[in-house]
Amino acid sequence: METDAYIIESPQSGQKEVEQPKSPESGIMEQPVQTTGQKMHELIRQLYPICRSITGNGVRKTLDLVSEIIPLDRYEIPTGTQVFDWDVPKEWNIKEGWIKNSRGETIVDFAWSNLHVLGYSAPVHKTVTLDELKEHLYTVPGQPDLVPYRTSYYEEKWGFCVSHNQFQSLTDDTYEVFIDSTLEKGYMSFGEYFIPGETSDEVLISAYTCHPSLANDNLSGIAVAAFLAREISKKKHRHSYRFLFMPATIGAITWLSLNERRTKFIKHGLVASLLGRPGAFTYKRSRLGNADIDHVVETVLKMSHRPYEVRDFTPYGYDERQFCSPGFNLPVGCLTRTPSGEFPEYHTSADNTDLVTAETLQESFDMYRKILHMIDVNRRYLNVNPKCEPHLGKRGLYPNVGGDRTGQDIQMAMLWMLNYSDGSHTTLDICEKSGLEYSVIDIAIKKLLESKLLIGL
Amino acid sequence: METDAYIIESPQSGQKEVEQPKSPESGIMEQPVQTTGQKMHELIRQLYPICRSITGNGVRKTLDLVSEIIPLDRYEIPTGTQVFDWDVPKEWNIKEGWIKNSRGETIVDFAWSNLHVLGYSAPVHKTVTLDELKEHLYTVPGQPDLVPYRTSYYEEKWGFCVSHNQFQSLTDDTYEVFIDSTLEKGYMSFGEYFIPGETSDEVLISAYTCHPSLANDNLSGIAVAAFLAREISKKKHRHSYRFLFMPATIGAITWLSLNERRTKFIKHGLVASLLGRPGAFTYKRSRLGNADIDHVVETVLKMSHRPYEVRDFTPYGYDERQFCSPGFNLPVGCLTRTPSGEFPEYHTSADNTDLVTAETLQESFDMYRKILHMIDVNRRYLNVNPKCEPHLGKRGLYPNVGGDRTGQDIQMAMLWMLNYSDGSHTTLDICEKSGLEYSVIDIAIKKLLESKLLIGL
Amino acid sequence: METDAYIIESPQSGQKEVEQPKSPESGIMEQPVQTTGQKMHELIRQLYPICRSITGNGVRKTLDLVSEIIPLDRYEIPTGTQVFDWDVPKEWNIKEGWIKNSRGETIVDFAWSNLHVLGYSAPVHKTVTLDELKEHLYTVPGQPDLVPYRTSYYEEKWGFCVSHNQFQSLTDDTYEVFIDSTLEKGYMSFGEYFIPGETSDEVLISAYTCHPSLANDNLSGIAVAAFLAREISKKKHRHSYRFLFMPATIGAITWLSLNERRTKFIKHGLVASLLGRPGAFTYKRSRLGNADIDHVVETVLKMSHRPYEVRDFTPYGYDERQFCSPGFNLPVGCLTRTPSGEFPEYHTSADNTDLVTAETLQESFDMYRKILHMIDVNRRYLNVNPKCEPHLGKRGLYPNVGGDRTGQDIQMAMLWMLNYSDGSHTTLDICEKSGLEYSVIDIAIKKLLESKLLIGL
Numbered sequence A, B, C: 001m002e003t004d005a006y007i008i009e010s011p012q013s014g015q016k017e018v019e020q021p022k023s024p025e026s027g028i029m030e031q032p033v034q035t036t037g038q039k040m041h042e043l044i045r046q047l048y049p050i051c052r053s054i055t056g057n058g059v060r061k062t063l064d065l066v067s068e069i070i071p072l073d074r075y076e077i078p079t080g081t082q083v084f085d086w087d088v089p090k091e092w093n094i095k096e097g098w099i100k101n102s103r104g105e106t107i108v109d110f111a112w113s114n115l116h117v118l119g120y121s122a123p124v125h126k127t128v129t130l131d132e133l134k135e136h137l138y139t140v141p142g143q144p145d146l147v148p149y150r151t152s153y154y155e156e157k158w159g160f161c162v163s164h165n166q167f168q169s170l171t172d173d174t175y176e177v178f179i180d181s182t183l184e185k186g187y188m189s190f191g192e193y194f195i196p197g198e199t200s201d202e203v204l205i206s207a208y209t210c211h212p213s214l215a216n217d218n219l220s221g222i223a224v225a226a227f228l229a230r231e232i233s234k235k236k237h238r239h240s241y242r243f244l245f246m247p248a249t250i251g252a253i254t255w256l257s258l259n260e261r262r263t264k265f266i267k268h269g270l271v272a273s274l275l276g277r278p279g280a281f282t283y284k285r286s287r288l289g290n291a292d293i294d295h296v297v298e299t300v301l302k303m304s305h306r307p308y309e310v311r312d313f314t315p316y317g318y319d320e321r322q323f324c325s326p327g328f329n330l331p332v333g334c335l336t337r338t339p340s341g342e343f344p345e346y347h348t349s350a351d352n353t354d355l356v357t358a359e360t361l362q363e364s365f366d367m368y369r370k371i372l373h374m375i376d377v378n379r380r381y382l383n384v385n386p387k388c389e390p391h392l393g394k395r396g397l398y399p400n401v402g403g404d405r406t407g408q409d410i411q412m413a414m415l416w417m418l419n420y421s422d423g424s425h426t427t428l429d430i431c432e433k434s435g436l437e438y439s440v441i442d443i444a445i446k447k448l449l450e451s452k453l454l455i456g457l
Helices: A011-015 A036-047 A057-067 A130-134 A164-169 A215-233 A250-258 A260-265 A292-303 A358-377 A405-420 A427-434 A438-450 B011-015 B036-047 B057-067 B130-134 B164-169 B215-233 B250-258 B260-265 B292-303 B358-377 B405-420 B427-434 B438-450 C011-015 C036-047 C057-067 C130-134 C164-169 C215-233 C250-258 C260-265 C292-303 C358-377 C405-420 C427-434 C438-450
Strands: A073-078 A091-100 A106-109 A124-129 A174-184 A187-195 A202-208 A240-246 A266-272 A281-284 A308-311 A332-336 A380-383 A422-426 A454-456 B073-078 B091-100 B106-109 B124-129 B174-184 B187-195 B202-208 B240-246 B266-272 B281-284 B308-311 B332-336 B380-383 B422-426 B454-456 C073-078 C091-100 C106-109 C124-129 C174-184 C187-195 C202-208 C240-246 C266-272 C281-284 C308-311 C332-336 C380-383 C422-426 C454-456
Touching: A036 A057, A036 A215, A036 A358, A057 A187, A057 A215, A057 A240, A124 A130, A130 A174, A187 A215, A187 A250, A202 A215, A202 A358, A215 A240, A215 A266, A215 A358, A240 A250, A250 A260, A260 A266, A266 A292, A266 A358, A281 A292, A292 A308, A292 A332, A292 A358, A292 A427, A332 A358, A358 A438, A380 A405, A405 A427, A405 A438, A422 A427, A427 A438, A438 A454, B036 B057, B036 B215, B036 B358, B057 B187, B057 B215, B057 B240, B124 B130, B130 B174, B187 B215, B187 B250, B202 B215, B202 B358, B215 B240, B215 B266, B215 B358, B240 B250, B250 B260, B260 B266, B266 B292, B266 B358, B281 B292, B292 B308, B292 B332, B292 B358, B292 B427, B332 B358, B358 B438, B380 B405, B405 B427, B405 B438, B422 B427, B427 B438, B438 B454, C036 C057, C036 C215, C036 C358, C057 C187, C057 C215, C057 C240, C124 C130, C130 C174, C187 C215, C187 C250, C202 C215, C202 C358, C215 C240, C215 C266, C215 C358, C240 C250, C250 C260, C260 C266, C266 C292, C266 C358, C281 C292, C292 C308, C292 C332, C292 C358, C292 C427, C332 C358, C358 C438, C380 C405, C405 C427, C405 C438, C422 C427, C427 C438, C438 C454
Parallel strands: A202 A240, A202 A266, A266 A332, A281 A308, B202 B240, B202 B266, B266 B332, B281 B308, C202 C240, C202 C266, C266 C332, C281 C308
Antiparallel strands: A073 A187, A091 A106, A091 A174, A124 A174, A187 A240, A281 A332, A380 A422, A380 A454, B073 B187, B091 B106, B091 B174, B124 B174, B187 B240, B281 B332, B380 B422, B380 B454, C073 C187, C091 C106, C091 C174, C124 C174, C187 C240, C281 C332, C380 C422, C380 C454
């Protein structure tokens, strides 16, 4: 069941994607109700088997599936394109990959899990001794049952990833290794969905598409971003929204290189990652540290009355390290559940579709939705009658019933908004100063706008 | 007895308003000594019976009595005068008001307490049923013995305030109601006392005059302000002082509207209210939050070594809400004892002359006096010999006796004043940095001024 | 034995002044190894017997001995020279001073300890009664065994300092007092050693030379400053260094008066004092309070993992009071062990060569050396490739072995340096933000400078 816990204050809360069950009398079988969380989980299950990397057909298939949800603009950037200090790498594709022992038995197969082949592995086909094979095998000794996720983007080599148990059980034999991959001039693919708003001020949501069969990292981020984009596209918003689906690091660098002039419109941003596995929300601040996005996320997390953690910016992690490089220094943070490297399934075969749940995805979606809503409403107003209080009574702005708690709160909210709408305080600032619920502040704003006592800046 | 506890550091402490008893040998009966606290309490007892509201003859009589203490400038502002978003209301006066039962017995009478008639009540004279009467009666169910204070300034209606016990004892009868009030074009009255100082920098003290028979709220503020004004007028001060006695809200709005160009001289201000009932001093900061007045009041409260509370500005309360509206944003705080709404007698017939005491009024007076003194002396000096220490020895500024504690402190105070008198630190800043008593700093300042090592800025 | 505890991170740690013992086979007797601490203690023993004051031959002899370690520039400023609000005083010299009783027995003799004669004592030769004598005797009643250190620079008088025990044992007798001192036009002497660096930015180290036989106060400061200067002169540094050896107060005032135009080059400074007696390091901040020197000293003290104390600036103490007078306000702090007046031997005959130890002097020397090193390396760099991360891999800047802890730290350090080298963050800022050891940051800086990804500002 979808929980309502996070939707109380959101104006979109009435829009849950729940189809009303047909009445039994209609004679048609009841369809089970599918929540957004369940739809996100379904998308993850579809995306999971695809072999992704920073380039190649797996990324294209991934973008195809996302395109079924939102109308992505697709970009293909040629190998060798210079993007700041980097070049777009060769395109990597793979058809097959296995190891057979001397008896011809397949002991490792890319078909079983695309994690088995080292990401960006060079092609190989030869027979090797056990010792030579072992130089090309990657394991996690501390988690001997699991197959690790490893890549070698910038040094050309071949390799396989196996469980440490299997590694240790290998006998002194000769092995046929075969990887049918190509590393050739081609393209790097990414997708973008821009939703124009009332203003050119942009909110950026970025999810990375380069990880193969890892469900939490980062199919969860892709799923949450895609469904958020669909939700936002249904309504008018003050901000414009830009959703990016692209490989980590080289993707962000490429996008920034191609769109350098547009970055001035990015007023707020979040990297969406690790959102399907239960665990407390963890927010990593933008490099600015006190940007509106930092303020908003921290406030919404605090208002959730659930455990959460906020950390300062560090120059490693996901694409916030590019968006927050000193030459850009954009207000982009990163909101995850348990952060990278801090959960045991991280970068292993255990990060599968069982690790992520529809409930957790729904929670993450709701949290992002609340944050984006707060970003959209968090703005500065101007009291156009700033000298002394305006006469609220003659405008019918006093509550009718004196003892009405909400009425009193709304009147207080009007006084707070009037006093602090001096062009420097945001709605969120006033929320915090007054200790009033945003929903009450929101009613006061609407009344004061109607009475032409406030104007939006 | 007047306590000396608060006067230790004040230069005015020698000026207590105590008439020396005549010696017994003179043969004249000893007169009991009357403290300022007792005089303030006497003024409150005189003011208490008067029926005040935001306009009318009650306000004029109140200003008459204050004029016996200080030479008030009196202003009469015509009904309909536009003051920012407001208009000066009609003048309200009342001669009589009562309810009689069918047997002709008076059961409620304005003559018993002016709280019995709803403030600004329209005139009425008719016979009504119990049910109709009840629609025009106001009570405090939680305090069934007390008569509440209620007004209806901006909606014309008639009404009476009674105890809830009386309300519940009313029998099914017909009642004659009579209110002989007038609501007509007239004037709003206020009084002002300006005491010019050495500079045009002004300290504003404001007390509201619109509450009828309520002793703490705000006859105590009127009394403290009037006696402070009298005290200040006796001596030269660096600042000019402006004392305002005017109705809450509409009075402050009117004054600000008429004196907009003068507000630039207001460097510090306090709203004086709720100063007669025992309870810890409570300071509400100006909207600026870090104005000199905020700094001074908090320091003096801290130095009092008694419980006190400091609160951030909120846009409701007394006239600080007008002085601190964003178009003015003046450095005006509010210093009370227990704040409004937080003591049980608030806005009821229990806020009478027994609730306020001469001792508490004296304490409040002393606290205000210390604060005003600190404001006056808290200024910036300039060390005119700022490169290295000046040679104190050749000017005879070293203490004669090495082991003399005060002498050493004064020498330290000279070093602190010389080092930090750079135009940006105030006396109070230096007091706090050095940890020295203000009295010691004061001696050092005088010595350094005499030696022409410091000049006042 | 010299301890290595403080030298771990210092690049100079390999340069301990330890002569390698000759091998036994050489047939030459082994010389005991002499540490810098021992050399400083030896210098203090040589300086101890000299009678110093703010002027006179004792100061010259002191500067002679310091000149054997570093090539001092010597200055002689004539009596009467006006320096800001002061004049250079008469030169004081003394040959002899004693008290004899009526039997011709010497009971106090300057030859026994130069503390016995009041500093700057006028000459005297007469016979006095016990009562008259007592008016010219100075003692410390609370420490009856000890002879105090007292001076009278600006009031001409004669006097002797004796133990309180001796004072009390004096019998009713006549006494011959003789002080063969001169107070004449002459010179005030000071020494200066300037070590030019790569830039004109200066670090100032100041030690005062006016105290007679007091080992900790301040022969320890003179010794540490002299040996630091010798050490620094051996290597190129980014900063220039200026070491001053001059009398307290009048010396600093004179230097500032003569060098006013040069003070703009002083970017960091420390007054070196009280460094030979064990006790926690105590840092008194510059008047600025947040200067780089304050930041550096506090960080190095914190990194020492030993007790220390940091105090705010006060306008009394040593020559920081002149350097930090408001007309200069230079970034000069004061780093001592237990501060003045807070150890029982302060300004008495117990502050002798036994009070200070080679080990403590070595610790103080090492702490100053680390601080000066940190000041020299604490600078701002600029990432010349600020848009997105540079491609470290293609420059061979990735660690070869993934699991190598130091390698990972260096890679992190490169990311931190690249991200925060925006012209506003210093090395020390980045050290603190990242939590990485400076030694790791240092390696990263060198790699990034070599790769031309950073430039120094």
